[in-house]
Amino acid sequence: MRRILIGTGIFLLVVGAVAVGGMLMVDRSGYHYVDPDLSLGPNAGDRLKLETRFTKPPEAKVYIVIDRTHNRLELRKGSTTTLSAVCSAGSGYLLKERSTDKRKGRQWVFDTPRGIHRIRNKRTDPAWKRPDWDYIEKGEALPRNSNDRIETGMLGAYAMDLGDGYMIHGTLYERLLGRGVTHGCVRLGKNDLATVYKECPIGTPIYIY
């Protein structure tokens, strides 16, 4: 009887020690944290392939990266950043049109679209054809004549079209750079806009995140 007791005690002691040890090794959250086993990885050749593929954009030497959340624009040549500028991207607001006899109750979201875009066209002293949402936001009646929508001087000295009405252009309100105040376009200060316009040919890719 005595031997059985002692044997059981030792057995439980060992098991208990293992259990306690195991519990002490885990995080309070119930997880066991370890360093990842790095020895399982691909060989150096794979890694070289990765770096070659992803640190040098294959399709263009010059490209633009825009952080639409923090309102930052970078102009890069390969892996070198040649310009880091403060910009203004979309406000993210949702504009609703009042529904009346003549108005349909449309709505617009003022986001700068994420993804890959390209400069499709470049213009100097661009004119702006005001879209419907600009009239609705300002409480103005829509013009009957299309030519009445044209305004000059609003977009600064240059504009670069990205398609679907989105542009990189200048602004009359440089004090608001750094805040998301636009209707989806990207605004730049005067000097930065001139640099981007000069450095980026048509077809330059733009990566927006």
Add this chain to the structure above:
Amino acid sequence: MRTRNIKQVLSLGLASLLCVALVDVSSAADKPAADKPTADKSAPAKPKAKTKAKGKAKEPDLSAVAPPRMFGSAYPANPALKSWLAEAGADSFYLVLDPPGRTLQLVLGGVVIRTFEVAEVKMATPRRLAGAARLPKDWHERVWTGAKLDPPHPGARTEIVGPEIGTASGEVLVPPTPEEAIPVPSMYRIRFAEGLTLEMTGGVAEQKGTLPPTELPKGFKEKIRMLREGAPDPLRVRLTLQPDAYSEIYRALPPGTDFVIVHGGS
């Protein structure tokens, strides 16, 4: 007699300890990798992996968490890397963790658009009796899809209604800065559809309110929760970042971003 009593007490104590540990393990047996419904609803729809069958599951069986994209043996060392290379030209966002290089990169269309330094990488699995569940064999061969922030960004989209014609005040509505609009919690997670969770640390709290469970009073309460609910994620990767990077990722990470781990051969 006295010695016998001491031994008996010791045995009983150890037996109790063993029972507690066993109960712990059985209670914490893995439940299906439930994806918490706290995600950003604006995340684009992605083809989801098959979820595990409902019901009791004794073992975590991480291999049963269906990967969305598994690839053949042509690239046995790291199929995820091959897939990533193949899809790099697509208009999709990837987070790429390189543990030996200590970097986390945001990639779009094959171009690294942002690189963050990572101070420390830890991988974690739910605890077991003596240690933890094993890492799934193919953890480094998967593309983990559909990033969702937990907690999600606070607040809804601001709505404005166009004024009546001729009644506009001319007042310019100035939106808040990103720092004002999206305060960052002291710890947040990025959950992926297949059960992997990135646990981001290293930042400074900017908001109060809803926080991940580990921000709640720790210790006994947390243990009770774990015993009751089990481990929520089959696999976690804890990344310790610089405060700036920590905040930037929380604010700017595109919803639905995918994730791959590149490793070895540095």
